[in-house]
Amino acid sequence: MPKPLPVLDISAPICCAPLASGPMDPDDAVELALRLKALADPVRLQMMALLMGADTGEMAASDLARAVGVSAGTASHHLNQLRAAGLATSAKRGVNNFYRAEPTNLEALRGVLATCC
Template sequence: MPKTLPAIDTSGPICCPPVAAGPMSDADALEVALRLKALADPARVKIMSLLFGADPGGVNSGELAQVLGLTESTVSHHMAQLRKAGMVESDRRGMNVYHRPHRDAVGALCAVLDPNCCR
C-alpha cells in the first residue's frame, strides 16, 4: 500500500528554492512532492494539456469528459485533485464549471524543478 502524504495547503503557487540549489528542507520537498503527485496520472496530464491549449476562458467539465472519453464524475475527481494541488482554477457559470490552468503555479513548479527552464 502506498504511503499517504500529509495534507498541507498546496492551493497557492509553490515557493521554495530550486531543487538544484542544494539539499531541500523536508517541508519544501513535501510541497514539491504533493504537486508532482497530483500530476502523476495520465488523465491529469492530458487534462493539463487540454487546458493549456484551450480558450483562456476555460473548458467545462462536460467538454473535458467528452474529449477524454471519461465520465463527468471521473473528470470532477481529477479536477479536484488538480485544484487541491493548485494546478488549476475553476469557476461555476450557471450549470457548468469551467477550468483553466493556474499558469503561475505551474510556472513556479517548473522553476523549482529547473530554474533555467523558463528563460
C-alpha cells in the same frame, strides 16, 4: 508498504528553491511531492494539456470529460485534485463549471524543476 503523504493545503504558490540548488527543506519537499503527485496521472496530464492549449483559456468540465474519455464523476475527481494542488482554478457559470490552468503555479513548478546554471 510506502508511507502515505500527508494531506495539506497546497493551493498557495510554490515558494521553494530549484532542486539543483542543494538540500531541500522537508516541508518544501512534501509540498512539491503533493503537487507532482497531482500531475502523476495520465488523465490529469491530458486535462492539463487541454487547459493549457484552450483557445479561450478555459474549458467546461463536461468538455474535458468527453475529450479524455471519462465519466463526469471521474473528471470531477481529477479536476478537484488539480484544483487542490493549485494547478487549475474553476468558476461556476450557470450549471457548468469552467476550469483554467493556473499559469503562475505552473511556472513556479517549472522553475523548481529547472536545472540551474
